[in-house]
Amino acid sequence: MAVLTFGLTPPPAQAAATITLSSTSGEAGSPVTVTGAGFPKRTKGTVVAGTAKVAVTTTSTGTFQVSIGMPTAPGTVTVTATAGSAVASAPFTVVDPVPVPSGTRSIRFGVGTNGGAAAGGELDEVAALAGEAPSIVLSYKDFNQAAPLAELDAVRARGAETLLTWEPWTWGGGTEQPAYSLDRIAAGDFDAYLREWGTALGQWGQPVYLRFAHEMNGNWYPWAEGVNGNGAGDYIAAYRHVHDVVASTGATNISWVWNPNVPYWGSTPLDQLYPGGDYVDVVALDGYNWGTSQSWSAWQEPEVLFGEGITQLRQLAPGRPIMIAETASSEVGGSKPQWITSLFRYVSAQQDVVALVWFHINKEADWRINSTSASADAFRAGLAARR
Structure with a gap:
């Protein structure tokens, strides 16, 4: 049918x-x-x-x-x-990138060392390794320290500027430090201290980059949301409050740096942490190639490590200059010299990246420029060839 x-x-x-x-x-x-x-x-x-x-x-x-x-x-x-x-x-x-005239370098070279801004010998060593003196020196202070004017003077005497990291906690106290919860900062509990810093920096009068409460999208500092009693929206409120109190002292020489870690699976979305263009002069990223040095880590090429974060920064803060405020590579799991070469090529192709700060410290891994002679050679060559 x-x-x-x-x-x-x-x-x-x-x-x-x-x-x-x-x-x-x-x-x-x-x-x-x-x-x-x-x-x-x-x-x-x-x-x-x-x-x-x-x-x-x-x-x-x-x-x-x-x-x-x-x-x-x-x-x-x-x-x-x-x-x-x-x-x-x-x-x-x-x-191929557009050739850059010799002597013109629009990406500033910065460094962080064990001794920080006061360690002149370490900075001299970096200059010798890199073939160039850093024009930015990374420094760290917690909420128990006064504005480091002597260190700022020492860096300025070298012809450089300080990227001053200001951390609202007591060093070594871990992530649970209720005394430094974000709501306490926003409520004004530290206003007298904030005004001391603003007054001191303003009277000092020279340019300084102030990086308050960096890597806030992770979970390893007490100013992150989701730890230390902090909730959604607390970071923006605290950041804005600190900015406004310091600005109220008349300190106009400060460039405010908003600096998350490179985004990763499970990190707090950046758009939930960005305080807005009125509060930020420079945006930045911290990102490390851990290689296989840790049980949880894998080798990451620079464009993979930084690409998504830079894209998000451009969306959040269009037109703002971008810093790579902390970076380095492990030697374990791949070729660090090749990674360094790729890093300088990558950042040179990003026209809004204005600075790269290398973390020259043997810490969780051997992040130093000269962890091997081949890495040091690659760094010197990459730095010389950058945009």
């Missing part, structure tokens, strides 16, 4: 997976937004571009959007997205 099928409509075919790139060419390290469509719904996958790789999860309509940094070697690279059985690719051309 024949079966009539008139009027029946076959189910729609699955659309072929496709990806589009926000740009199809650019300098090494350029962050590119990849938009995918036609992939299986709610499916985990990856986007790969050379050595860079990021994870994605498609939406209920089979789409996704992610940022990925382009490789550092000039030429054509294939960007490939995979989710389930669906695969789509698109080409991207990595072009």
Whole structure:
């Protein structure tokens, strides 16, 4: 018996997976937004571009959007997205950076050492290793210390400026320090101390970068939300309050630096922590390539480490200069000399990055410039060739 099928409509075919790139060419390290469509719904996958790789999860309509940094070697690279059985690719051309005239360096070189701003011998050693004296010196003070005017003078005498990290806690006290909860800071419990700092820095009168309560999107400091009794919105309130009290003293020589850690899975979203353009002069990121030095860590190329964070900073604070305020690499898990070379190429391609501060300390890993002679050689060469 024949079966009539008139009027029946076959189910729609699955659309072929496709990806589009926000740009199809650019300098090494350029962050590119990849938009995918036609992939299986709610499916985990990856986007790969050379050595860079990021994870994605498609939406209920089979789409996704992610940022990925382009490789550092000039030429054509294939960007490939995979989710389930669906695969789509698109080409991207990595072009050589525009040459920078000799003697012109728009990315400032900074350093942090064990002894900080007062350790002239350590800073001399860095200058010899790098072939250039740092123009920014990283310094740290907690909420029990006065404004370090003598150290600021010492740095200025070297022709440099201080990136002064101001930490609202007692060093060594751990993450649970109720005396320094964010709501206490916002309520004015430390106003007298804040005014002392503002008055001292203002009377000193020379330019200084003030980095208050950095890496706030993590969970390892008592000023992070989710620890020490802090809740959502407390960080912005505390940051704004500190800024306003210090500004009320008339200190106009301070450049305020808002400085999260590079975003990671589980970190507090940056848009929930940004105090707004009226409170920030410079935005910054801290990011380390831990390699395989820790049980939880893996080797990360510079464009992967910094790409997403820089993209978010540009969205939150358009037009603001960007610093890499702390960075370094482990020797374990890959080639540190190659990583250093890639880092300088990557930041040189980011026209809004104005400074790179290296963490020259043997601490959780051997972060030093000269952890090996090959790393020191790569650093010297990369620094000399930077934008």
